[in-house]
Amino acid sequence: MVEADGVENLEFEWGKKRGVGGKKKDVQFYETFTYDGVEYSLYDSVYLYKEGEPDPYVGKIIKIWENSDKTKKVKILWFFRPCEIQNFLGNEDSAENELFLASGEGVGLANVNPLEAISGKCNVVCTSKDSRNPQPSDEELQAADFIFCRAFDVGNHRILGKIEEKVAGIEVKFIFNRIDLQKTNVVLKLDSDKKGASGNAIASYETGVPSQQTPTIGHTNLKTTGISIDNLVKDNAGSNSSLVKQKSSLREKPTSTVGVESDEMAKSNDRMENDFNDGTKSGPIVKENTDSKASLVKQKSLLRNQPASSIGTELKISKTNNRQENVSSDKTTLRFGEMEDRPSKRAKFDGFVKVDDKNKKSPQILSTDLDGNDAKALATVTALEDKSRLKLAKDTQVAEKDPFKKVKSDDKTKFSNGKLPKASPGRALDEDKKIDHQIMEVTRRPDTDRSRWFKGLPWEDRMKTANEQGTLVLLQNLDPTYTSAEVEDIVWHGFKESCTAKMIQQTSISSPHSGQALVIFKTREAAEIAVRKLDEGCLLLSNGRPLVGSKTTCYPEKKPSFFGHLVIDKLKHQMQREMKEAVSTSHCSQPNTIEYEMAMEWCLLQERSDFAWKKLYEQQGEALRKLHSSLKFK
Amino acid sequence: MASPSTQADYAAFEEKVKRTVYLDNLSPHVTEPVVRSALNQFGNVKSVHFIPNYIEPRNIPQCALVEMEDLMQAEAVISMTSHHYFMVSGMPRPVRARPAEVNMFDDRPKMPGRTIQCQWLDENNPDFKVAQKIKDLTMLNAAQSAFLLKQQLQEEENLAKYQQDILNANYKKHEVIDNIMVDGTARRLADRYNLRCD
Numbered sequence: 001m002v003e004a005d006g007v008e009n010l011e012f013e014w015g016k017k018r019g020v021g022g023k024k025k026d027v028q029f030y031e032t033f034t035y036d037g038v039e040y041s042l043y044d045s046v047y048l049y050k051e052g053e054p055d056p057y058v059g060k061i062i063k064i065w066e067n068s069d070k071t072k073k074v075k076i077l078w079f080f081r082p083c084e085i086q087n088f089l090g091n092e093d094s095a096e097n098e099l100f101l102a103s104g105e106g107v108g109l110a111n112v113n114p115l116e117a118i119s120g121k122c123n124v125v126c127t128s129k130d131s132r133n134p135q136p137s138d139e140e141l142q143a144a145d146f147i148f149c150r151a152f153d154v155g156n157h158r159i160l161g162k163i164e165e166k167v168a169g170i171e172v173k174f175i176f177n178r179i180d181l182q183k184t185n186v187v188l189k190l191d192s193d194k195k196g197a198s199g200n201a202i203a204s205y206e207t208g209v210p211s212q213q214t215p216t217i218g219h220t221n222l223k224t225t226g227i228s229i230d231n232l233v234k235d236n237a238g239s240n241s242s243l244v245k246q247k248s249s250l251r252e253k254p255t256s257t258v259g260v261e262s263d264e265m266a267k268s269n270d271r272m273e274n275d276f277n278d279g280t281k282s283g284p285i286v287k288e289n290t291d292s293k294a295s296l297v298k299q300k301s302l303l304r305n306q307p308a309s310s311i312g313t314e315l316k317i318s319k320t321n322n323r324q325e326n327v328s329s330d331k332t333t334l335r336f337g338e339m340e341d342r343p344s345k346r347a348k349f350d351g352f353v354k355v356d357d358k359n360k361k362s363p364q365i366l367s368t369d370l371d372g373n374d375a376k377a378l379a380t381v382t383a384l385e386d387k388s389r390l391k392l393a394k395d396t397q398v399a400e401k402d403p404f405k406k407v408k409s410d411d412k413t414k415f416s417n418g419k420l421p422k423a424s425p426g427r428a429l430d431e432d433k434k435i436d437h438q439i440m441e442v443t444r445r446p447d448t449d450r451s452r453w454f455k456g457l458p459w460e461d462r463m464k465t466a467n468e469q470g471t472l473v474l475l476q477n478l479d480p481t482y483t484s485a486e487v488e489d490i491v492w493h494g495f496k497e498s499c500t501a502k503m504i505q506q507t508s509i510s511s512p513h514s515g516q517a518l519v520i521f522k523t524r525e526a527a528e529i530a531v532r533k534l535d536e537g538c539l540l541l542s543n544g545r546p547l548v549g550s551k552t553t554c555y556p557e558k559k560p561s562f563f564g565h566l567v568i569d570k571l572k573h574q575m576q577r578e579m580k581e582a583v584s585t586s587h588c589s590q591p592n593t594i595e596y597e598m599a600m601e602w603c604l605l606q607e608r609s610d611f612a613w614k615k616l617y618e619q620q621g622e623a624l625r626k627l628h629s630s631l632k633f634k
Numbered sequence: 635m636a637s638p639s640t641q642a643d644y645a646a647f648e649e650k651v652k653r654t655v656y657l658d659n660l661s662p663h664v665t666e667p668v669v670r671s672a673l674n675q676f677g678n679v680k681s682v683h684f685i686p687n688y689i690e691p692r693n694i695p696q697c698a699l700v701e702m703e704d705l706m707q708a709e710a711v712i713s714m715t716s717h718h719y720f721m722v723s724g725m726p727r728p729v730r731a732r733p734a735e736v737n738m739f740d741d742r743p744k745m746p747g748r749t750i751q752c753q754w755l756d757e758n759n760p761d762f763k764v765a766q767k768i769k770d771l772t773m774l775n776a777a778q779s780a781f782l783l784k785q786q787l788q789e790e791e792n793l794a795k796y797q798q799d800i801l802n803a804n805y806k807k808h809e810v811i812d813n814i815m816v817d818g819t820a821r822r823l824a825d826r827y828n829l830r831c832d
Contacts, residue, residue: 463688474689477772480737483744494752505685506737507697508658509786511779514772515737518688538755538765546755546765548772552689560662561693563787563794564727568805586672589719589728594804598726598797599719605793606659606730609786616782620775627771631764 011036014066026068033064033072038121040064043174045146048076049119055081058099058122058146062110062170072115077168078102079124080152083522088157099124099146101175103160103167104153110168124148126177128163133176459502466520467552471527473519474552477545480506480515487517494539494547497526509613513621518552527551544631564602640746647736647743650701653680653708654734658697661724672722672729673700676714677707685738693787699734708733726797 015032032041040046040061047056059076066072079099082089094100102109125136125144141147151160151167165172466472478487487501504516521527533539534549541547589596657669666682673679680701687694702708712731714720719728736742755762814820824830 460686476776477769481745482750483742484740486744486750490750490752494754502688503740504688505740506735507685508656508732509694509779509783510737511775514775516689537757538762538769540753540755540761540765542749542751544765544768546769546772547752548769550773560696562661562663562695562724563693563790564659564695565661565724566726566794566798566801568801585668585723586675587721588714589721589726594801595721595726596719598800599721599728601793601797602659602727603719605789609789612782612786616778620771620778623771624768624775627764627768631761631768 012072015039015041018064021065022068024068028066030064030066033115035115035118040118040121043170043178045079045122045124046076046118047120047122048113048117056119058124059110060124060175061118062168062174064115073112074115074118075110075112077110077170078108079146079148080108085152085157085159088152089159092159095147097144097146098150099148100150100152100159101148101163101167102154103151103164104155106153106155108154122146126163126175128176130162130172130176132173134178136177462500462520463502463518470524470551471521472552473521473527473531474550475501475517475519476514476548476550478503478515478517478547479541479543479545480510480512482515482517484517487519490541490547491519491530495526495530495533497521497530499526508610511620512617513624514548544628566598637746640743643743644746647739651734651736651739653703653705654699654701655708655711655731656697656734656738657700657729657731658695659727659730660696660698660722662696664696664698664723668723669698669700672720673702673711676702676710678703683740685740690783691787694783699738727794 011034013034014030015034016030018029018031021027021029032039034040042061042064044061046059046061048059049056058079058081060079061074062077063075064073079101082094082098082100085100123143123145125140125147126133127136127141127147127149129135129149136144149163151163152158153160163172163175167175463472475487475491478490482490482503484501484503487503488499491497491499491501499519499521501517501519504510504518506515510516519527519530521530528551531549531551534547539547589599660669666684669682670679680703682701683699685697685699687696700711702711712733715729715731719726720731721727722729755765814823
């Protein structure tokens, strides 16, 4: 698995142990682990990012362990995107965010990955109508990154309407939504090593470490108040009692989970946030039928899009944390910011000034609508100050705001790339390279397409479809010694597109100067852009070969005819029958036959053509050499 | 960065290339069993792989890579086809065999230790114009090749037609001779000229 080097030093901690296994009992299985500040547990849905693949893969963790050599592994049961199995989808429609659970037996069901390949949590909601599946609410569906209700049998390549009893040895109940609701899934399990299950088990929190950090309490208080205010403002409802209840629960939780050591601060902070989320989400669930549920959830979904208040900020942060593990550098700055601010929390003006500075440093990342948000947030701050009279409010608020901005700015880069979060770092980097006209070393393209696990359709069929869809491109002037995989790599580096390529195999008449390859792009647009880019721009490969690309029309469906095998008309039928019966129909021609004479004529013609080809390629080579010598490149 | 395993892989592949012959001028009707039985006379065929034709005109002859058991057998096949006219599932166009080349293989492994670089040239780069010229030349060359191929196919077609005519004429001649034997014309003529005719 290819991961940026920077990821290596991300923080990691094992959670709850399970059993040991392996021949020498040297393999330790786990139920949970914390990676880069996010806690994962068994059966979580996660993103697995392969550098280079624009879309991250989605899978479910079904096993977690550490080998004796300290390598951490996870077994992932895959979800397929419709595009990955479109060959087998036939006429079946699929929703845009629909996934298919891998099922059955065969390649592609599940496999073992390095734990570091996980790049974030993914909210996958099961919409199966199965009675055992806790049905998701509309809000959950809205909040879901993906949904699934069907499975894809990897063994016989069929779509299954329902989930099987056991998938990859995992009971179906772990595959359906969890009882404690899928939504809390994202954050709830984060503390599963500490608490039982759902968010209303507050009591257990009180056994936690006594808090040494008053600022944190203030922090939480503020947030809690933030929620209540927001709610009040939002729906003007008098669901105060429930909110108060929620508030109190929130107040208790973080205090219990706050870390003690200062070097753990950041982490505890994370955890606290998670708890906080937890509270906001599980709180309403406890009070099922109150107004506040709807409004809170509504607010949450609103906040996802436009974080307009302190709680929004917070939610956004933790959400982004969960999702965007790969933006490690940002993560660290974020955390760094928090760490910095923390000690100064008591001195409120200090913190404020600091953030101001940061604002100045990064004004360009604040869009106008962000400013609007800020204003609103500030308004909330003042309101909070008035109402709750918390001395620390402002400063905590500020501390929150700062990371928020950073995360937001990430979001922006994300959108400008128009890609999924995980793709952004690598992509941005690559794009920079291109703009700089730097020489790129064509390295192995990140792990090959997962859809190749299946044998898939033969190349001919795929080529035919590609031809119809206009995604087929002929590349010329490649080094004839390149392999298909290398061509794929080149395309990847040159256009940031993954594709399937096939070098045209050389024959006796192929040009020794220009290798050709057929490339199937994923979309017609990508193919057209690539051809245009190659036409207008110039992608120079090693040893001074500019790549030439053209849309190609594949061979017409015509029965091939072959010249040189003669039959006597009257004997045609008889001969054809003999041919069918014959085991071998080869022989050496004997002299003194008409066949021999004719064969000689064919050989003569062959020699003549060979000579013509040789001369042609010699001339072409000469012309090319002349041009090459005028290249300054190397 | 070539690891020993990839180097070993490549070496094994090169061995395979050496014991493989490239057959062309095959009719499209030729199938793997036909090639196998044809060349099993000169050794043991290990595998047959037809080189698919994706972009050339449809009616160029089929070609195939035939892996023999060892280099000796491959050489035997090549020398045999160059000394005799070897017909496979049709005549009179002989099949040609020559040593296979690395670039003919579809499943060839990556050349160990090779790195490829690519670079988008800036328009102001002096190389840009040259590169554009090379691109044009590449296209021109491809067009020339296509033309030559077309020409070659035309010649082949002409030759085939010409030979077909000769063959038909020949056949007719033999038929006529046959007929005069059958209907007694030959015997009557022999009687008249006092010749013996069996």
